[in-house]
Amino acid sequence: MQNSPVSQIKRRQVIRAGTTVEQMVRAIADMIVTGVLAPGEKMDEISLATRFDVSRTPVREALRELGAMGLVDREPNRSAVVANVTEGYLHSMFEAMSELEAICARLSAERMTVEERRSLELAHRASAKLVHAGADEDYAAHNTEFHTRLYRGAHNDHIFELVTQTRARLAPFRRAQFRLPGRLARSYDEHDVIVTAIMRGEAAAAGHAAYSHVAIVSDASIVFASTKRN
Amino acid sequence: MQNSPVSQIKRRQVIRAGTTVEQMVRAIADMIVTGVLAPGEKMDEISLATRFDVSRTPVREALRELGAMGLVDREPNRSAVVANVTEGYLHSMFEAMSELEAICARLSAERMTVEERRSLELAHRASAKLVHAGADEDYAAHNTEFHTRLYRGAHNDHIFELVTQTRARLAPFRRAQFRLPGRLARSYDEHDVIVTAIMRGEAAAAGHAAYSHVAIVSDASIVFASTKRN
DNA sequence: CATTTGAAAACTGCATACAGTTTGCACACG
DNA sequence: CGTGTGCAAACTGTATGCAGTTTTCAAATG
Numbered sequence: 001m002q003n004s005p006v007s008q009i010k011r012r013q014v015i016r017a018g019t020t021v022e023q024m025v026r027a028i029a030d031m032i033v034t035g036v037l038a039p040g041e042k043m044d045e046i047s048l049a050t051r052f053d054v055s056r057t058p059v060r061e062a063l064r065e066l067g068a069m070g071l072v073d074r075e076p077n078r079s080a081v082v083a084n085v086t087e088g089y090l091h092s093m094f095e096a097m098s099e100l101e102a103i104c105a106r107l108s109a110e111r112m113t114v115e116e117r118r119s120l121e122l123a124h125r126a127s128a129k130l131v132h133a134g135a136d137e138d139y140a141a142h143n144t145e146f147h148t149r150l151y152r153g154a155h156n157d158h159i160f161e162l163v164t165q166t167r168a169r170l171a172p173f174r175r176a177q178f179r180l181p182g183r184l185a186r187s188y189d190e191h192d193v194i195v196t197a198i199m200r201g202e203a204a205a206a207g208h209a210a211y212s213h214v215a216i217v218s219d220a221s222i223v224f225a226s227t228k229r230n
Numbered sequence: 231m232q233n234s235p236v237s238q239i240k241r242r243q244v245i246r247a248g249t250t251v252e253q254m255v256r257a258i259a260d261m262i263v264t265g266v267l268a269p270g271e272k273m274d275e276i277s278l279a280t281r282f283d284v285s286r287t288p289v290r291e292a293l294r295e296l297g298a299m300g301l302v303d304r305e306p307n308r309s310a311v312v313a314n315v316t317e318g319y320l321h322s323m324f325e326a327m328s329e330l331e332a333i334c335a336r337l338s339a340e341r342m343t344v345e346e347r348r349s350l351e352l353a354h355r356a357s358a359k360l361v362h363a364g365a366d367e368d369y370a371a372h373n374t375e376f377h378t379r380l381y382r383g384a385h386n387d388h389i390f391e392l393v394t395q396t397r398a399r400l401a402p403f404r405r406a407q408f409r410l411p412g413r414l415a416r417s418y419d420e421h422d423v424i425v426t427a428i429m430r431g432e433a434a435a436a437g438h439a440a441y442s443h444v445a446i447v448s449d450a451s452i453v454f455a456s457t458k459r460n
Numbered sequence: 461c462a463t464t465t466g467a468a469a470a471c472t473g474c475a476t477a478c479a480g481t482t483t484g485c486a487c488a489c490g
Numbered sequence: 491c492g493t494g495t496g497c498a499a500a501c502t503g504t505a506t507g508c509a510g511t512t513t514t515c516a517a518a519t520g
Contacts, residue, residue, distance in 0.1 A: 286506090307512065308512080
């Protein structure tokens with residue numbers, strides 16, 4: 001394991017500060033949502049402690065926090081494992097995501113400032129290039145930002161927290177959503193309906209469009225997740 | 231420290247099982263939502279440790295978990311404090327609550343089983359007696375159960391989690407909601423509209439009724455909370 | 461009298477130590 | 491050859507100790 005003191009020191013400076021535990025929470029959460037750690041994978045405290053060059057105490061606190069976030073499952077006297085949800089629960093998370101996005105789109109249509117609307121539309125139009133170029137990765141990044149704009153546009157901090165939290169828990173299960181042929185173009189079109197409704201201040205229409213958009217992604221992801229499992 | 235093996239064993243048997251940390255999380259969370267600990271109150275680790283007769287380690291883990299739940303605020307090298315949110319954030323939580331309840335009522339209208347509908351209506355009808363008797367406390371208990379029925383009736387585990395979590399964080403700020411004169415009777419009437427819509431399977435109507443119902447409670451609570459603060 | 465300062469007290473962050481539990485393996489026994 | 495049993499290794503849960511930070515309070519100074 002490449003565990004030189006140098007890399008440790010670098011980590012502490014590069015990943016912006018905070019307590020040891022906070023750094024570990026971010027680092028581990030990142031590994032989970034990006035798929036470096038797969039759902040179901042065991043994470044014993046000693047390995048993590050040596051890997052991050054700290055004692056078990058901060059590791060345990062980080063794992064507990066990740067457990068509270070729903071990213072890892074913990075049982076007494078057992079190793080923590082990367083959260084692996086049942087298909088039923090996965091479905092409920094996707095449905096919740098659709099509902100939450102619908103709320104955000106609806107509220108965005110009502111509440112976004114002129115500046116927010118303008119920059120939403122600009123970013124959306126710009127993403128057309130990525131679709132034509134077939135740039136999966138870049139479009140995925142744009143997509144993440146697009147949805148974050150909707151969450152912020154609702155101007156409700158608590159809903160922002162709920163939707164962000166749900167998105168993090170879903171992340172491990174919807175990687176590669178843009179691998180499906182033709183998905184990029186259709187995603188763009190769906191975004192377009194949402195943006196248009198928001199620009200016109202048509203709250204209900206924006207909500208419905210966002211609901212369908214997420215539902216479509218959900219269906220694709222559930223297929224993906226269930227074919228991959230076991 | 232009175233750390234006799236006997237008291238240890240007793241605790242483990244009397245307070246129903248789970249790890250030490252889980253017990254503490256439940257106990258402290260309960261103190262917060264019931265108002266034994268007021269928002270803004272400091273909770274230093276040593277006091278809690280001696281109070282629960284354990285070392286600081288499990289206390290720290292419990293506090294971290296409570297922090298992740300949003301019930302306590304933590305900053306590096308400072309004592310944890312019972313979460314004290316800004317008026318703006320409080321407002322966003324109440325709005326989120328309205329939206330979530332609307333979703334639950336809507337889905338309940340579509341998905342509740344015959345049995346669930348029957349027992350919802352029965353419990354609701356029974357609560358009329360409490361209103362006439364002016365039994366604040368008992369009606370509050372019924373009210374909690376009533377809303378829990380809606381959350382379960384939606385048949386979506388993740389939404390259940392989100393709404394439960396939000397309710398817990400709001401609890402400290404809406405105590406005494408039934409102290410306001412005439413509130414009991416109006417609450418019953420509002421419940422009645424929701425129940426009727428659900429029994430008829432009118433999803434949209436149930437959603438709207440639930441949204442208004444919670445919004446009304448929110449307004450009252452915000453007044454209460456802000457008059458009490460500072 | 462108000463303000464600054466500095467040292468001690470109090471508390472948090474992390475490491476280490478130890479106790480209790482689970483797991484895996486080897487050996488005995490049917 | 492399969493199965494059960496017991497021991498050892500590995501790991502989690504909790505306690506304790508120490509280092510570093512914040513807070514408090516009182517004395518000194520203007």
